[in-house]
Amino acid sequence: MTTGMTPIVKNTARLVSGFIAIFGIYIAMTGHVSPGGGFAGGVILAAAAVLVVLAFGRDTAEQIITESRCHIYDAAGAGLFLLVALCGYFTGGFFVNFIARHSVGEVGHLASGGTIIVSNLFIMVKVAAGLAGGFLALAAFRRANLPDGHPAEEL
Amino acid sequence: MESIVPLLVAFPLGMAFAVVAMAHVKGLKRLTAPLAVGVVLANLILTFILLGAVVPRIFVGGWGPDPEKALGIEMLGDGLSKMMLVIINLVALVSLIFAGAYMRRFTKVWLFQALFLLMTGAMNGVVLAGDLFNLFVFLEVAAIASYALVAFGCESEELEAAFRYLVLGTVGSAFILLGVTILYSLTGQLNMAAVAQKLELIGTSPAVLLAAAALIAGLSLKAAMVPFHAWLPDAHPSAPAPVSAMLSGVLIKASGIYAIARLVFNVFGPTPQYATILIALGAASMVLGMLMALGQWDLKRLLAYSSISQAGYIILALGVAAEVMSRAQPDEAVAGLCLFGGLFHLFNHAAFKGLLFLASGSIEQQVGTRQLKEMGGLGRSMRVTGFCCRIGALSIAGVPPFNGFFSKLIIIIALAMAHQYVLCAIAAGVAVGTLLMYVKVQRYALEGPASGRAAGATEAPVLMCVALVVLAAVCVAAGVAMVPLRDHLFGPARDVLLEATKALSTGVIR
Amino acid sequence: MGVEYLVISLLVFMLIAVLIAVEARDLLSSVISLGAGGFALSVLFLLLGAPDLAITQVVVEVIALVLLIRLVVTRRDTTSETPRDALRTGLVLLAGGVLLVGMFFAVGGTGALGTVPPFGEPIMGEADLATLSKTPGQPVAARYLTDAAGQTGAGNAVMAVLLDFRAYDTLGEATVIFVSILGAYAVLRRVGRRGHQELAS
């Protein structure tokens, strides 16, 4: 139905979206040593997906980002985050940071903070998939019966 | 034993994630409904295991309770929380069984199951929270799930009701967060026990009162106390019947009344100011809810207004208990009786209002209408549903020997013993009004000639009848087994409230 | 003290932006003004020592704006406003706001203890850093700062709080996003429930 925007926009989006996605992953991965974190990273990743959907149109974008895939990644991210929390049961209780109890690592380096980096990545997957899927669902929504002959909207 | 407590929240949430993933895998899709029922059943069993145990203070993540590490979020496993857990998981289980047959009319039922599990898990989280901000977070999860569930039918009426519910609910949440903010800036703590200890030093300064006012206003919006009730008469009837049963039976209690009781008694401490606010809210809700319900001809709207009125009873009992406890010479026996009456009524209302909403759902499905005037003779054509509906109506109307009679009697006696004769008269008058209201339901729905659509009505599917029978049995059993229930379920809960601000910090160092 | 003036001017900008957002006749300009307010908020977060929040607020604002524009674009506004009612409500709310601020600043209880601490001197500052882990009842935030690096290994104290000390809250937070996206799916279903006749057939 929608074919997306002009070639200029498409090419720019093709170039930029990858960088945005990498930036999102970077923000999520370094959350424990610098500002950022899983939520910000996830939202940035979702913004990359939104850019692709807007530039190429929903139908083209759905070849990569489908709603059902988003659902599965959304649930998997949330479930894995919970799994990290449940793993704490082996070393004392719910949400025990079992790696940091063993060794906190060198503060300021990437390998520090125990489960924080893992949790951040899972949250990133969850938030990115959730928001991208939610945006797709909203973009897919079109009015069935237009009140007084509005033109069908384009997005 | 304390290691089960976090599971009560984590398990339903995790399984809700699993339900969503399963819905996209071929072959697993039909397993979501049994899974959801199994999860809630497991939760109920865990709750009963917990009921017999003494739970020490639990800190998530191992950050506590010794003062060297006391940094984490506390979870409460005391009598009050256990009582609420029993109510939540019992009604949730019955509603889910009922939904197995009822939700066939709806599309994408797995969404319903996932949202329902998330709401149940979040409500467990609310009643287990021992930390102000954690309480807010789980209130939000439960509230957002309930907005979506109210709109689940996706028709105009549902959407409009859900939108109004969402707007008022979000304003309530903003006020709750504002209250938490002010309390944090005053005390530097979020842990309820630590905040309570700090507040005892501070007393009631204007800033504390502002925080309390913001919290009570926000939570009253969630509990639909008059004058914050505008959303409830639209939202509860619009939802699918199992969701209405959950909202009226449990959600307004877990995220409204329970949270008010916990904060007023255990964090702020019962003082005359808070007692007056609670009494005013409770009395207004009782009277106005009853008056508006009397004029309704739509069965589900009548039940919704009646929920406001019955919730008013509970808040009134809590308010009078707070007033008695704030006197110069507090009379523990009278306050205890008030609290017992209020908590017993909370349990009873969950049982019979859940039952009545589910019964109204099966009537609506079989007859095709919610208008009382278009029904009639259902006691004959739908025997099981009619019989259970009659038990529910008799219970809520306060006819002996059902449970509603005892809880209302206890509240009225306790009000008299507290020398609150005006309130006592109001409570008795509202009880009479409630009786009239349910005589009307009996007269028009169950008795009389079957006219129009009601003539062809047949009995509801087996699963729906099973759910109704279970709740009807609970109603009868709670009336008969009042004394053992008091000793094992309501007694510990009452003691938590009676201990006021000392309750949360017993055995604590921080 | 330069920060405070910057904060005040940004707050004034934000107030004007949200006022335009609330009062604009055109829905699209209303939504865009709201976005301006949101970006002012993220700069405020940056000034107030909260870079994590600034990043999150910016990206969240972008997504929220896209969603809101999706809502208003091509949809006509046909609202009938009654200015007099709005004025009355506004006056009542203004009185309420004055009461709110009054109680917020009122001095009472046992002296300074019951009063909200003034701007720039958070309750955390009362903590005695030397005796922090031994004396109970001190503001818990100071412990988060001193213990974050040593106990969890995270240099960013906010992340240490969010994903270790108070990770249980974050589970709730992740669940909120999950619930609301599921809710949006549920609301956007083309057909929610079927009528009685369709069920019978």
Place this chain on the structure above:
Amino acid sequence: MGIAIYVLAFAVLVVGLYAVVAKKNVVKIIVGLLVLDYAVNLLLVLIGYRSGGQAPILEPGQTSAELAAKAVDPLPQAMVLTSIVIGLGLTALMVAMGLRLYEKYGTFDTNKIRSLRG
């Protein structure tokens, strides 16, 4: 000076409340709820601010004790992060509801929406 900052934050809160209570337009109500959200988040950060404070992130070579003496309060920031995310989720749900309401009623006017219902 500090008082002016708090008063302005409360003013934003009142503007949000005003939009929710007085406006009769679905979009304006959503805008009002988001403004309310901004105001509460801002208040939370304001109560944790320390004059001349540093962000609660350990700089290279800094010890934890030095950080604790200088940094702003990290706990309200963690709370606001949660609150922002809740706000985003609510926005998605509200936009979905707004789209459906417009589809069903052909208007954003809550007065007309109410009078149209059967």
